[in-house]
Amino acid sequence: MADEEFEFKPFSVTYKLITFALSVGMIYPNPKTEKWRLASIPILVASIMPLALMIFYDMYKSWMVKDIVNIIRHSTVVGPFLGGFFKMILMYHKRIQAKEILDEIDRDHDLFNECADIYKDIARAAIKNSQVYSERGWAITVSTCVMTFPVMAIALNIYNFTFKSEPEKYMIHDLVLPETESELRFETPYFEAMFLYMFYCSILYVVNFIGYDGFFGLSINHACLKMDMYCKALEEAMLAPGEEVCGRVIGVIKEQCRLFRYVDLIQDTFNIWLGIIFIATMIQICTCLYHITEGYGFDLRYMIFVSGAVIHIYLPCRYAAKLKALSVETSNRFYSCGWEQIDDQRVRRMILFMVARAQTPIAITAFNMLAFDMELFTSILQSSYSMFTLLRS
Template sequence: MTEIKDFMPFSSTYRIISFMMVVGFVYPNPKLSKIRIVAVFALLLSIAPVSLLIFIDIYKSFIKRDFVNIIRHSTVVGPFLGSFLKQIIMHMKQTTGMQIIDEINRDYSSYNTMPARYRRIVDASIKNNLAYSEKCWAITVVSCVMTFPVMAIALNIYNFTFKSEPTKYMIHDLQKPYGRPEDRFDSPYFEIMFVYMFYCAILYVINFTGYDGFFGLTINHACLKMELYCKAFEDALEANSLAEMQVKIVGVIKEQNRLFKYVELIQETFNIWLGIILIATMIQICNCMYHITEGYELDLRYIIFIIGTIVHIYLPCRYSAKLQHMSLETATLIYCANWERVSIISIRRMVLFMIARAQIPLEITAFNKLIFDMDLFVSILQTSYSMYTLLRS
């Protein structure tokens, strides 16, 4: 059997997510608060010119009643500007965010001293996180965002290689605030804007990879904590003496209480963000569908973008539903752990309270009101389609 290596801290285990959180200024280190404020302000200044140009073009399009162009711009610039809210939110929630990472680091350190059967469960959970919550999510974000610059580069290379009068393509087609429409393709304006928008695309990837991936990792770790203390409860009932059994069960109860506090930290850290993406995603899906069906031509970039948008709201709903299901499943696992073989009344009472508490599902909510689960995901899609049909009419 392959030897399981020691479990490392959060930043060493999930290098991609940690790196994206650091360079995106959402890593919740209270010691770097002042640096984070200055850096976020500098980033906002760096994207102000392109944002201003887009808003000017939106205004001109509104005057001309060109709603397709308005939606085309808002589909891209809305999530881009909204992503900077994550930096502000994490700055506000840096204390609870850091407590989440500290709890994960504390757990990984304690897992190194556990028996091999526990370590295999932890190792499988970490591998799952690395494969799906980290790598697959990063690939999804890169695929959705970098499709725009990659297609623009490919079309420019093809046109300049095989056409005598090549057509230039921008990453995101944007009119100059003055002059003729074709002036945007003149040098060096075109080259400067191309590099500038490529820089914005990189910021896009960074802002959506780190923070959103962090949420998935925290939920999966909560599920891991529940799985481990249910396993520990089974082992506690097989103890050789009453004193040892009581000590082990008390340890399980303490871990159960730590799990509840940990989930409260997740709720406190992410509930505002979940509410924002709930509203923004419905608008985004509606806008993408409208642009694809009512735009000037079928655009592969926006088809990929709408798929990424749906995945972006699906994953929080899926993770939250997983947490809810696992929290209820712990009651069944504890009940099926052969506790009836123990005749000690005090231990039976402890089991009773553990089961009763586990029967209350753990839920992640947006704005502390709307429960995130798969029913909400279906409702979001239905509402988005209703908004789309209203917009078309």
């Protein structure tokens, strides 16, 4: 059968937007492009270093005159921006594990094409949910939070040059040219060059966050789909002819073991990143709130940005909590599968061990220590507000 006739296609075809972002961001774990990515990552990092160095220099000058608001304004933007390039390095380091995640997703999608309609319905609904929320929804969220800066700057510049006799220029991120008068940043050709340069950096910003973080969400959602599928397979096995029951149960056990291996790959690939965003997001929410309340007046861009920061930490916590809850729920589904109708003692003993194993929650942790769940999300918000209160005082 030709590939076009399959309903469930590989990851790269099913989630084209995330695949594109991963590829452009030099993150997609394709063994054929390893050398290309190894050469391209330093080039991309070098391309943004002038902007990063100018921001750090301006932060240093602000520190010398105790301009805390300007320091926070810069750090709020440059921290996550540089974090995006750390993701490139981290994903290259974890490229083998990430490729195994993709291979497992591709393998499962291939199997779905041969399943009965009842399994296809489950897979179809789960994939559609991932495409809508974890792919397109996340891409819209990131694009809105980041591209608000250049879009508002472009709109204000067009308005001022159209309707004002002495138009005021707006930069994407206001930055003073090192060792010059502050007003020189609006002079031609520096203003135009910096505007285009910052727009290029904004595009990289969007690509990095869409690809890496979206890949995490899709990976967790697929783990939940795997659990749904083998729970349904066990229920169907209990209705099979007597001589087929044992073989089908063994197949479910194999799928359960594959799920545990798959989650271990997710944990290994993303646990460092989860630890970093745990710390960074608390700081970012705090600094954004401080800039909005104590800075140079209300700024819609930073209001949207702080909302994005909250969503950025909410989603990993939500995904991890969903995985944890569903992993525990599988024990109830195993127990309720109808095993009492089966006289085969081997099958009963196998289901007993499956139930016992499923009662241990599957947790996604940061730095292999800190479990991500909704309680952690609440704690992050509380800690961020406490830091904000301390900073204001």
